[in-house]
Amino acid sequence: MNGTDGTDGRGDTERTDGADLTAEPPDPLAPRGTPLGGPLRAVARGAALLVMAVALTHMALLLLYVGPALSPDTARPARADAWLRPLFPQDWNIFAPDPPRANTRLEVRGWRADRPGRWIDLTAHDVAAHRGNPLPSREDQTVLRKAVSAHLAGSPHTQLRAPLTPAAQYLRNVVVVRLDDLGEPRPDTVELRLRTLPIAPPGHPAPAASRRPLGTWEVLP
Amino acid sequence: MTLPRALGPEIATPRDGARHARHRLHAVTRTPLGLYGAAVLRIGVSGLFLLNLLREAAHADRLWGPGSPYTPELFRASVEARGADGRLSWWYTWLGTQSPDYFRAAYVLAVAVSALYLLGWHTRLMAVLFAFVVAGFYMRSAVAASGFELLSLLFANYLVLCAPGRRWSLDARRAARATPASVSRYEELRRRVVTVLHNAGMALIAFQVMVVYGTAALYKIRGATWRDGSALHYALRLDDFATFPELSVRLAGLGSALALLAYVTVVSQLLFPALVFVPRLKYVVLVVMLGTHLGIGLLMALPMFSAITVVGDLVFLPTPFWLRAERAVRRLRAPRAKSR
Structure with a gap:
């Protein structure tokens, strides 16, 4: 990410015909790789792990939410319901199990x-x-x-x-x-x-x- | 780097595994993945939502406004009956109004926010406002919601985490013009957190699309008509889902070819979550999905639903694909610009 920034060629990739045109242009707002130093690096790592843990929890509860719906007699786990409703409703049974006859x-x-x-x-x-x-x-x-x-x-x-x-x-x-x-x-x-x-x-x-x-x-x- | 490549490099030995894990954690905090995919999702979802608002302009009061047969009283009662979500419920109950003026203002706000988000003007703020607008409109007419409204809500919510304005937006143009300044340590920290959030959001969107297809297939496997191949025989004869009934009935008479199409539908949905990470095969799966959705959209009177599922599929196309697409569009436009 680093050295490609700061050159004047960012806006006119269409003119650089000889270059690799499938290379992604730099993202000016991406992290530059500036060294953070001890405490800040710990904060960055903690935030990364927290975000990933929440995302994985969401995925797990999403599976628990749709899973029981596949067998008609099982109730949805209350925790999955509380997490996903009402902002992440799931309803994917269009024409299923059977289309109307x-x-x-x-x-x-x-x-x-x-x-x-x-x-x-x-x-x-x-x-x-x-x-x-x-x-x-x-x-x-x-x-x-x-x-x-x-x-x-x-x-x-x-x-x-x-x-x-x-x-x-x-x-x-x-x-x-x-x-x-x-x-x-x-x-x-x-x-x-x-x-x-x-x-x-x-x-x-x-x-x-x-x-x-x-x-x-x-x-x- | 593409999303699949970041998620699954080849792992030979446990030591490789540990190294890859550290490498991946590094990449996930330093490199925003799938920026073009996020931009495509932003443009697709906000564009379709805007189209839907404008298409329903004459019906808006009956669908979302005080004139709805789902009266503001019924709406309030349903929110209270569900209970428990008290303190944050204003986020999605704000449209339950009796006042025509308030509703008109809300409708104008929804159109403006969708258009500005589409253009990528102050994308971060617009992403939050768009999620707010979509949640309000979704909840107000949830009784008549179809897959289109449902997917709009989910994508709008997940996109709040992402950085969908880094490409193909007014924000990106402004950022490209600005002279790059050096980045302080706190700014670097902020950028890394934003990057992790973006990558998590993109992973959630991909996972959600996989859940949609996997669940749809597993539901179908339970049905006798999908197993014996007669499901499309019935689906194509439903009056409620027939844009061109003569054509539908002619297709419905195809017999075993139709049964084969039913099996292809179920199998492609079932295997989608796995196949979408296989380098070349994924294009085959995506083309099958595109075909299915075009068919559903044109023949079965579900155009908006089909369109938004296609947008969801596009998330799985890698960055080099979008760069090539961008180049192709530039080439097409270049000769015209010269002749002017």
């Missing part, structure tokens, strides 16, 4: 003054939004899908006017926003159901489609 459609209808409106397929909007669009908005592509799967992962409520889980409240809010976007009048309650369209396995006909109710939820004013 069915397309799902969220269908909703609003109720006003105890009379039902028409059923609307909200997923259809998302599907249309990213058809042929190489850079779709997250609002059109991810929000509804993730809201449905977060709700399904929790405990689904199906009773009218029961206290809703946060996931259900969120899904309801997403649905209300979508209905508003579609120009529907604001309903008193929304009724949600999930249509499942299984994909035909290779060489077999597709299993029959099915529907399941997700709930009827009050819309707050």
